[in-house]
Amino acid sequence: MENYSDPIRNEGRCKHYHGENDIVLIKFKCCNKYFPCYKCHDENREHLTQKWKKEEFHKKAILCGACHRELTIDEYLYKKECKYCHSNFNPNCSRHYNIYFDMPSYDTYQVKK
C-alpha cells in the first residue's frame, strides 16, 4: 500500500488518480497551491474552485511530478508529454480540463470537433 499523503514525492499521484501517467499537479487559482487532482483540493479546502481564465494560460500552474519543473497551462493543455523530461501525461485528463480551466467541457469540445 502506497502512501499518498505526499503527492509531490509520489510524482503527482494521489489516492484518486495513481496510474502510470498521472504525474501532473495543478496549481489552484483560489489558494495558489498545487494539488494532484480536484478531489484532493475539495477534501482539503472548504471553498469553491476558481478556474484559470484563458488570458492566464501563459502562467505557470502545472507541476510535472516526474521532473518537478513548472509548465505554463498552455504548455500542458492537449500535450502528450512533459516538454522537459518527456514523461507521458494521462490523455484522459483532458476530460477534466474544464474543472481547472475556463474552457468548454470535454463533451462540448468533442461535439464541436
Ligand SMILES: [Zn+2]
Ligand atoms: Zn483552492
Ligand SMILES: [Zn+2]
Ligand atoms: Zn486526488
Ligand SMILES: [Zn+2]
Ligand atoms: Zn517533466
